[in-house]
Amino acid sequence: MISPFANDKIIKFAGRGIIKMKKNIELEINKEFCKGCSFCIESCPKSCLEISGDLNSMGYHFPVVAKIEECTGCCACSYLCPDMAIDIYELVG
Numbered sequence: 001m002i003s004p005f006a007n008d009k010i011i012k013f014a015g016r017g018i019i020k021m022k023k024n025i026e027l028e029i030n031k032e033f034c035k036g037c038s039f040c041i042e043s044c045p046k047s048c049l050e051i052s053g054d055l056n057s058m059g060y061h062f063p064v065v066a067k068i069e070e071c072t073g074c075c076a077c078s079y080l081c082p083d084m085a086i087d088i089y090e091l092v093g
């Protein structure tokens with residue numbers, strides 16, 4: 001899905017929340033939005049995400065990128081996050 005708000009640098013696919021992944025894909029996780037439900041981890045078809053050993057300010061374990069090279073930018077993690085903690089971007093141009 002391509003956002004109508006795209007500019008010549010970034011296309012915003014989904015969600016909110018920056019962790020560099022594939023060559024032209026960025027995944028941004030706002031750990032302070034996270035409540036540690038792990039839906040994003042379970043939804044990823046490439047097992048890119050894993051739970052962090054660290055806690056956010058609310059005391060929840062948040063996801064981190066474990067396999068940066070495997071992300072396809074499918075947005076499943078972002079769509080499944082009930083707290084809109086994950087944004088995915090494709091860098092273009």
Ligand code: SF4
Nearest residue numbers: 044071072074075077
């Ligand atoms: S965008 Fe898709 S492949 Fe990348 S971390 Fe999210 S669910 Fe996994």
Ligand code: SF4
Nearest residue numbers: 034035037038040081
């Ligand atoms: S789906 Fe959202 S709220 Fe749940 S663990 Fe992942 S980032 Fe946190």
